Amino acid sequence: MLVPLTENRSISTSEDVVAVRQAVRQRAVDLGFNLVDQTKIVTAASELARNTLQYGGGGTLLIEEVLQGSRRGIRLVFEDNGPGIPNIELAMKDGYTTGNGLGLGLSGAKRLSNEFSIQSRPGEGTRVTIVRWR
Numbered sequence: 001m002l003v004p005l006t007e008n009r010s011i012s013t014s015e016d017v018v019a020v021r022q023a024v025r026q027r028a029v030d031l032g033f034n035l036v037d038q039t040k041i042v043t044a045a046s047e048l049a050r051n052t053l054q055y056g057g058g059g060t061l062l063i064e065e066v067l068q069g070s071r072r073g074i075r076l077v078f079e080d081n082g083p084g085i086p087n088i089e090l091a092m093k094d095g096y097t098t099g100n101g102l103g104l105g106l107s108g109a110k111r112l113s114n115e116f117s118i119q120s121r122p123g124e125g126t127r128v129t130i131v132r133w134r
């Protein structure tokens, strides 16, 4: 079966987070990412999926293949309708957590990606978009 170019996944359980890791890995393999780049995008996806579940109360992931000239890549859009992030600049700081994490998820995901953007509104939810080019 052909893998669809875009894929929507629900993130409601920790099993879904595992499935997200596998789906992103598979997509990276299909696009010809080397092992190091596969691991980077999978690690970033894992952190963001866990945030979607833990802080966002669950949400969705859109996986898309993107093309720019002859360059191919993966775009991941994580969305939830949770409480949102009141201070994005603070949340992005290494070591900042409101849970019991290491506070390295958002900042780590940014470092592991070529493009990173975050939109959030208190009371409405959070959307984090990353792109990793091959």
Ligand SMILES: Nc1ncnc2c1ncn2[C@@H]1O[C@H](COP(=O)(O)OP(=O)(O)O)[C@@H](O)[C@H]1O
Pocket (backbone or CB within 6 Å): 047, 051, 052, 055, 056, 080, 082, 083, 084, 085, 091, 092, 096, 097, 098, 099, 100, 101, 102, 103, 104, 105, 106, 107, 126
């Ligand atoms: N989807 C989200 N919804 C609400 N808050 C979030 C979300 N993602 C991250 N945050 C906030 O940003 C903080 C930092 O996230 P992160 O860097 O992943 O560290 P950690 O997960 O270890 O707390 C979290 O503690 C939380 O307060």
Ligand SMILES: [Mg+2]
Pocket (backbone or CB within 6 Å): 047, 050, 051, 101, 104, 105, 106
């Ligand atoms: Mg985190």
